[in-house]
Amino acid sequence: MLSQHATTASSTREEFKQTQVKCTCxxxxxxxxxxxxxxxxxxxxxxxxxxxxxxxxxxxxxxxQQARQMILQKNPQAFSSKVAQQQTHRSGCKCKRSGCQKKYCECYHLGVPCGHLCKCTLCQNGKPCLGADGEQKLVGSKRIKADIIFKVDDKAYPEQRPPSC
Known part of the structure; x- marks a missing residue:
């Protein structure tokens, strides 16, 4: 039984080494x-x-070890998993122009949809948003664009823009 566990642990280590991400710092x-x-x-x-x-x-x-300690002093959860049990990011992202479709979006990079903790705008990674008709829809899809009227110098200008969250 013990040898089987040791074999399983070593094979798991070998699998991890094969899938390990290589850094290019x-x-x-x-x-x-x-x-x-x-x-x-x-x-x-x-x-x-x-x-x-x-x-x-x-x-x-x-x-x-010194570098790890300095980072942990600033953020005690720095090395813990950033994805919670419910497959959402623990602190959310703050993307502004990428639509959460680039690797620097923490949610997109970890393969989880954006959630209620995210402060992103024009999200295309599954963040729910209220549309013009009050229904919950996904921002970024082509079918949710609504007419919004903007006033400039007391003149109304209709524009096609997705609703903001």
Missing amino acids: KKSQCLKLYCDCFTSGLVCGPECGCLGCCNTEANTDSLV
């Missing part, structure tokens, strides 16, 4: 949350394409 020395290896609690390996890396086995006890 240029200026952060792999000691910031931008580095996927550092954020995951791993050290950078030979398959990584980083420059000036300090996230190595040799530095694990000194530089890496």
